[in-house]
Amino acid sequence: MKIALNWLKNYIEINKTPEELSQLLTDTGLEVEGLEEVESVPGGLKGVVIGEVLTCEKHENADKLKVTTVDIGEDEPVQIVCGAPNVAAGQKVVVATVGSILYPEPDKPFKIKKSKIRSEVSLGMICAEDELGLGKSHDGILVLDTDLANGTPAAQYFNLSSDYVFEIGLTPNRADATGHIGAARDIKAVTKKEVNWPSVDNFKIDNQDLPIEVSVEDENACPRYSGVTISNVEVKESPDWLKNALKSIGLEPINNIVDITNYVLHEVGQPLHAFDADQITGNKVIVTQLPEDTKFTTLDEKERKLKSTDLMICNGDKQPMCIAGVFGGISSGVTEKTTKIFLESAYFSPDSIRKTAQNHQLKTDASFRYERGTDPNITVYALKRAALLIKELAGGTISSEVIDHYPNPVKDFEITVKYKNIDRLIGKKIGHDRIHEILNLLDIKTEQKSEEGFKAIVPPYRVDVTREADVIEEIIRIYGFNNIDTPESMSATYLASFPEVDPMQKRKEAAMLLVGNGYQEIMTNSLTKQKYSELIDAYNPDENVEILNKLSEELGVMRQDLFFTGLDVLAYNINRKQQNLKFFEFGKTYKKIKGNYQEKMRLALYLTGKNESENWIQKNESVKFHDLYAAVLKIFNKFNSESVENEEFHSDVFDYGLKLKINKKEVCQLGKLSKKVLKINGLKQDVFYADFDWSLLLNEVDTNIKFEAVSKFPEVKRDLSLVIDKSVSYKSIKEISLKQAGYLITNIDVFDVYEGDKIDEGKKAYALSFTLQDKSKTLTDKIIDKTMNKLMQAFEKEIGAVIRK
Known part of the structure; x- marks a missing residue:
């Protein structure tokens, strides 16, 4: 997410350098990943000055060229050859001097050089609007009406200024900070400067000429829907201040109506959508779901098939106009012919929008915010703010009452907080007055105060603050992690046994051991087919962890065993004539048992084909169970695991196999996979498979290296x-x-x-x-x-x- 400094200054007083502000934002949890100085015009028009055309004569060798002398504030005028039809003596013009760089297109700069044009020397260029990167017009050179002295930098005339843009790595929990005012609120909490919200007090209804009825059929997916109609708008190019604001954060201006909705979105974090009111049949908007596979063409001109769970904004005929909170439709959007609009400002369920955006692989600025959770109490404010800007920049009139369907207002979160828990989690006693001050600066009220604690009243836009620990996190991020002293002696409420086993180091050691014995590492997808658990008796389909927004039935569940996906790799290789395979994989398996999710780290070994490639020295034999067993024992020996017990077992996974136990805990199963299992992947050659409970094995690792003198008595x-x-x-x-x-x-x-x-x-x-x-x-x-x-x-x-x- 990008925040522009000049834009941010509209809402809060900032007396810090960009670098200092970067540190402040990072300390509060809005990590600044990049700080960039940007210019409203690429290059900042460096080397471009105001000049005056003193003479203008026809070029002797070209009918369409003229030779001019231009005063650019230097000791002597310069000669410039110009091809513009409107150049004339006495004009004030914009001159790019020799050595300056122009950016008519951001990625296509060109440098002004001393040149000869049809035998005449040219020491610069008299510029048109598009050549300066100020617009798109190329009808002729810019002729200025100004008293500025010749040689004055053009940037001064055009009031160009640089800006600083902060690239913030916004974490998913910080839905409250998806706009400039959201960032301003955190700055307020640290600096105690007030946030100045743009006023909407002068919003008024001009007439009732265009009423729109709204019907919300799914109030769970759309708890609040607000809207208003605006007539007599003129869709045109936005003014420079608006275009520059959007460009500073990487958005391309479109037209004044769309630009205003984008501006308010990045101002307060509330998505808006403008519909062409003439496309709303029956003067009615219906918020509902449509039948599965209903076709709908979005703004990118792609036809999409809707899911029955997709929330849609429809007209009176229940024809879809917009995928709610995600993407507009091509037929109902604002165009240059639009004169009447219906402006939408809604609060949609994050779950609903997240699922729809995933289904259609659409990620927009609106869905980015709705998926995380917007402020249900800001819809009408954002609506009025955008409507006033539309009246100002598009000349519209408010033509209906503000529609606000909000049957079940979202309540504040009420959280009981104990001082002792604040002290315990922060590790430092903070004065109670300071605690209340911090929370109040964050719009969190504190009530029912006592010696033991208080009740925090959290506004709904703070979707991430719902528990006592969350409130304490708010206190510490504003108080400052850097203000927590590190004690001379450290202590912990839990002491692990020492020396500590480093899981990643042990994993690396095991991998190196296996690679040294000819095994190759594979990494497979955790998602797999449901048929494995259905076809193999050892696995229960009811224990599958199913994916709610599955991309396909082939990737519909999480694997219960590593071989669910590992055998696919074997089949892929064998089908391509790579039949002698020794693989291993570290990965996780997943189960849902009695409603509880279980995740385990495993190590799998696969062995199939021949022991060695064909050669004349030794007999080419197929791998056997004991080849795999030897590799398994090497892993146990590597980690000093003694007293490994063997136990034979039978299941429909293995034709035969062993369970290996340490301290009566089952650490590994290995054996020859059954034909029933191999048949699922179409495998016809024997496969030997070992499955380690990696976490359990690490728990049993003996970190004490034991040495024993070599016996002097013979074996x-x-x-x-x-x-x-x-x-x-x-x-x-x-x-x-x-x-x-x-x-x-x-x-x-x-x-x-x-x-x-x-x-x-x-x-x-x-x-x-x-x-x-x-x-x-x-x-x-x-x-x-x-x-x-x-x-x-x-x-x-x-x-x-x-x-x-």
Whole structure:
């Protein structure tokens, strides 16, 4: 949002430099992101002066050119060749001297140089209006009626002045500051200077020749609708002061009626709309919704299909004239032929306007304000202010009573505030008188004062001040954050365990680990298809977080699991012959459980295709579950996560899988995705998938790095082959082994698994490798044999294993 300094000075006395004012606005919450000096005419007419034509003779070598001598206030007159038909001796003219730069178009400057035109020297240019950037006329040179001395800067004659424009990064909560008077109110709260609102006391009804009836059919979407008619207007170009004000904040003037509505919009923050009254059939305005897919052509000449929820301004035949609070229609707008207008000033529901603007992808100055919340109590003031300007600049007459449909006035917010909470949240005791002074300067009344607190009465235009904390925020932003002393010793009501885990650092470490193991990072959309939760039993469609203003059914809900969107990436790559894929993604998942929204940070790993690209050195094998499991364990080991427990599980998401737990908390699921899941994306090759609860994993991270001296006693390895039932898990084997000889076993590996016709049906063979070590002495053959025998007996007894010898 842009605020012009000269414009702002119309409403409040400002004795600060632009830089000082920038700091003041920023300190109050209106952060100034940029400060720019602008000129009403590009270049400021530097080097352009008033001159007097002393002689004017016909050019010997050109019929349409004349050779003039011009007094520009220097010791000697200069010779200038001019092609204007109206140039003559004795005229006062505007001369661009050699070296000056003109901007006939803002982005197309040209420099005046000494030149020869048909053999005659020309030392400057006698200028027309359009060449100076002052207007569009090129009928001839400007002839001035002035007594100013020759050589006087043209900027002085035209009363040109520079201005400063503040680019304010307006946060969504500050709906009250969407106009110059809104910024002035914050300045008032700091400087205690009064805000001078333009008077509308001389507003009066001239006649009743053009009454308009207003019917509001949806008072929830339009709580207040005000309007008035103005006859005998002359639509023409705006005066310079109005055009310059709009140009200073980047708006292009259109005509006096439209420019006035834009001026009042940026003055007080209240959008207005002017209708050609001749287009209002039946002299009636109806505020309503129209049937779905009704066609309507807007001012940009685009035909749009309306939603049944779009609030529309219609005429007596219920033909649409305007998308309420967003964009006008092409057939009802003001043109140069318009002589009668109906001026609208309304308060529309922010929710209604926000939804409509999103539906049609329209962002206008009006919708920008309505979406955030305008002042319901300012509609009539803004209406009268604009009507008086129209009478002044377009010669109109007020031809109806002010219509004001406001059946349920919006009430002030009443908020109980405790002094102890002010002190607690601000961190400093502020005098009670100062607290009340600040709030009163912000138009917030304070009533029912006591030793404990008071009641704050907040006007409706402060849509962001509805709680006690909001009132306290108002106090501190005006009191000044910089005025809060930082104590020598800091304390907090909550102390985290130390050292603190930096989530972003841990995320970077995990990403680097995965990239080093051949994985590539992907980032997918949080929006996905609803069919995932409907087709997979593990997910409940009722737990979907649905998008209210969805762009399409394909992006209608938030994902419940990362693979909802990750598999789309796999399918995209595989369909383009990129079949060997190793991906990972950090992202959030979303659920709505019993009305409460749940958001979690997850880490997903995807593995599919071949382990290596084809080569002559090694066999090209498809990836397996254990390839993914190895990567998962590397992440656990990276964060010193010990005592990871495995648990097999089954669901329609995985053909088979494991749950990994730390301290009995489920941190990760991994396995081979089921064909049912893969079918949704048309995937035909196996995909292995791991899903981490990233936040939970970080909570279990052991930040203490542990070191252990390398044992001077050697390790011993022994292999063992077992034939066991298919139902027996590796977890059972590991538990038995650690129970029998945990103090000696440092590692157990499964280096081969066999299932086939060489062993009985329903059986499988595990080839295990045990690493044994005693850190206090060297293991003897006797101890080793005794340990292995003990393991074999336990396997035979507890899981019915057959030891293959």
